[in-house]
Amino acid sequence: MHKLTQEILEQTITKRANATHKGDYGRILIxxxxxxxxxxxIMNALAAVNSGSGLxxxxxxxxxxxALHSHLPEAMVTDYTQDLTAFITKADVVLIGSGLGEQLAxxxxxxxxxxxxxxxILDGSALTLLxxxxxxxxxxxxxxxxxxxxxxxxxxIEIAEQTPxxxxxxxxxxxxxxxxxxxxxxTEIYTADQVFQLTIGGPYQATGGxxxxxxxxxxxxxxxxxxxxxQAVLAAVYAHSAIADDLARERYVVLPxxxxxxxxxxxxxxxxxxxxNL
Ligand SMILES: NC(=O)C1=CN([C@@H]2O[C@H](COP(=O)(O)OP(=O)(O)OC[C@H]3O[C@@H](n4cnc5c(N)ncnc54)[C@H](OP(=O)(O)O)[C@@H]3O)[C@@H](O)[C@H]2O)[C@@H](O)CC1
Ligand SMILES: Nc1ncnc2c1ncn2[C@@H]1O[C@H](COP(=O)(O)OP(=O)(O)O)[C@@H](O)[C@H]1O
Ligand SMILES: [Mg+2]
Numbered sequence: 001m002h003k004l005t006q007e008i009l010e011q012t013i014t015k016r017a018n019a020t021h022k023g024d025y026g027r028i029l030i031x032x033x034x035x036x037x038x039x040x041x042i043m044n045a046l047a048a049v050n051s052g053s054g055l056x057x058x059x060x061x062x063x064x065x066x067a068l069h070s071h072l073p074e075a076m077v078t079d080y081t082q083d084l085t086a087f088i089t090k091a092d093v094v095l096i097g098s099g100l101g102e103q104l105a106x107x108x109x110x111x112x113x114x115x116x117x118x119x120x121i122l123d124g125s126a127l128t129l130l131x132x133x134x135x136x137x138x139x140x141x142x143x144x145x146x147x148x149x150x151x152x153x154x155x156x157i158e159i160a161e162q163t164p165x166x167x168x169x170x171x172x173x174x175x176x177x178x179x180x181x182x183x184x185x186x187t188e189i190y191t192a193d194q195v196f197q198l199t200i201g202g203p204y205q206a207t208g209g210x211x212x213x214x215x216x217x218x219x220x221x222x223x224x225x226x227x228x229x230x231q232a233v234l235a236a237v238y239a240h241s242a243i244a245d246d247l248a249r250e251r252y253v254v255l256p257x258x259x260x261x262x263x264x265x266x267x268x269x270x271x272x273x274x275x276x277n278l
Pocket of ligand 2: 001100124147183185187200201202207209210211212213214
């Protein structure tokens, strides 16, 4: 198991070229947020925009539009009960599932619409629905972000039995081969043949919305740092907990929205550290 270090941030977060525009930094479509769980997509979107995503659209229940806009006027909105095909077609990255609840039809329509060159991040309720209805993954560049119970539902491996060997074996049965971010204390990231472990982060992160924030960061990083999906995912996972650790030096708990607010500073520091090291 490879231990993740801050080197992943130095390698991934690069200074931006001057002659670029928002279209160069990722078109992200976030799908989720029932009436009950609107906060989940707000946290997805706050994380994605603060991670530098060029354009973020949130497809959600219309009752969430005003709250989302009051937190984040940078995001666009659309009603998730309408046909999302045109939105999916334009996206570089689709993140579905945070606060999606029981909206199976929206998930299946999305799985049927994504293309093989698109990044599809499946989080929260999308993972539970995948497991309950034994849905196949589409041909796309897939990232799964389950916590231990969501992974138990998907893999049939009891939490106490979730060893790297068993997790890799279960992952091999998924086609196409996804990246797995197994979230917990010391989160593990599985690619087809390698396992990485996060050794930072702690229980000050145990607040609802912490995973929704991570999913938004993975969307933001993967839409922007396009050389390697694996590297972008690893960097997002590391950055999420690096910020939490920094804030926890002076706080008992770290809120998901506080992490999002600190992302631009962390990215600035790593982009510039890289420059001075040259
Ligand atoms: N503000 C919002 O809108 C928010 C909306 N949200 C949205 O809610 C939806 C449901 O997601 P969910 O994660 O809350 O519920 P579910 O999938 O049933 O899992 C909980 C079960 O798993 C168990 N468990 C075991 N190990 C675990 C672990 N390491 N980490 C976590 N749980 C672990 C756990 O055990 P217990 O707590 O009972 O000990 C319990 O039995 C989803 O769409 C999500 O995006 C949330 O993001 C919150 C903020
Ligand atoms: N004790 C802990 N130590 C480190 N990280 C934690 C701890 N508890 C929770 N986290 C992190 O918080 C996030 C929780 O994700 P998740 O359960 O999906 O949250 P939510 O769905 O409420 O947004 C994960 O990134 C997980 O690693
Ligand atoms: Mg979650």
